[in-house]
Amino acid sequence: MSRAVEESNRAMLRARDAMDRAYAEPLDVPALARIAHASPAHFIRTFRATFGETPHRYLQRRRVERAMYLLTQTDRDVTDICFAVGFASLGTFSRTFRQIVGESPTAYRRGRAPTDVPACFTKAWTRPSSFG
Amino acid sequence: MTMNAISRSQIYVLDQDEALDFYVGKLGMEVNTDADLGFMRWLTVNLPGDPEREILLEKPGPPALDPATAEQVRELLTKGALGGYLFMTTDDAQKTYEDLVAKGVEVTDEPTERPYGIDFGIRDPFGNKIRIGQMFPRG
Numbered sequence: 001m002s003r004a005v006e007e008s009n010r011a012m013l014r015a016r017d018a019m020d021r022a023y024a025e026p027l028d029v030p031a032l033a034r035i036a037h038a039s040p041a042h043f044i045r046t047f048r049a050t051f052g053e054t055p056h057r058y059l060q061r062r063r064v065e066r067a068m069y070l071l072t073q074t075d076r077d078v079t080d081i082c083f084a085v086g087f088a089s090l091g092t093f094s095r096t097f098r099q100i101v102g103e104s105p106t107a108y109r110r111g112r113a114p115t116d117v118p119a120c121f122t123k124a125w126t127r128p129s130s131f132g
Numbered sequence: 133m134t135m136n137a138i139s140r141s142q143i144y145v146l147d148q149d150e151a152l153d154f155y156v157g158k159l160g161m162e163v164n165t166d167a168d169l170g171f172m173r174w175l176t177v178n179l180p181g182d183p184e185r186e187i188l189l190e191k192p193g194p195p196a197l198d199p200a201t202a203e204q205v206r207e208l209l210t211k212g213a214l215g216g217y218l219f220m221t222t223d224d225a226q227k228t229y230e231d232l233v234a235k236g237v238e239v240t241d242e243p244t245e246r247p248y249g250i251d252f253g254i255r256d257p258f259g260n261k262i263r264i265g266q267m268f269p270r271g
Binding site for chain 1: 146
């Protein structure tokens with residue numbers, strides 16, 4: 001009984017790790033579902049039950065988090081950052097960023113100091129989520 | 133009175149033999165102590181040359197934890213939410229990374245240069261996170 005839950009959790013975690021690692025690549029649900037050894041529909045449902053949000057939302061917010069990071073840590077321009085974190089168009093990136101963060105990428109960049117804790121922690125704690 | 137070292141830390145694993153395959157077989161750690169205490173298997177590993185710092189690979193279960201609590205621990209561990217976290221250092225992050233990838237270790241974060249050094253992240257078979265860094269001198 002619990003063993004099945006553990007295997008499922010670990011498979012979902014493997015797919016989530018793939019998003020954390022390969023967010024810059026054109027990941028989609030079918031590819032992630034294959035990593036988790038599940039059908040796309042089952043994957044979306046189980047991922048949400050495990051982590052409290054859909055895979056699409058997790059990946060979108062991972063990309064926004066990485067953009068927030070690059071905006072404050074580097075001098076790269078916004079278009080460059082948009083593609084570097086896996087968005088396919090500047091329009092989608094700007095709209096999504098503003099919707100999640102509440103301001104434009106350029107406004108966000110102003111006046112924020114860099115941090116240098118290990119990247120795993122930055123990624124875990126500064127990814128915008130609906131939980132906190 | 134002062135304390136002078138962190139000598140042992142603990143992480144939970146689902147299976148101690150599988151943990152040895154990973155921590156010794158893939159990461160290249162050494163078994164420090166593998167003792168059947170009757171009530172538990174006391175299993176610790178250390179990095180080669182650093183036997184003063186051991187990691188206890190503990191299996192959650194009765195009688196230390198009741199079955200329902202052990203199940204909660206196992207579920208949190210496998211979804212990466214239990215918090216077991218090891219930080220290790222290396223002289224060559226890129227080479228270590230390539231060695232581990234060749235051994236099939238799961239990577240969570242590719243090697244990246246940061247203000248503090250070059251580091252990358254991996255995950256053990258159970259859900260614990262490990263960060264391996266080639267650190268720049270401090271200060």
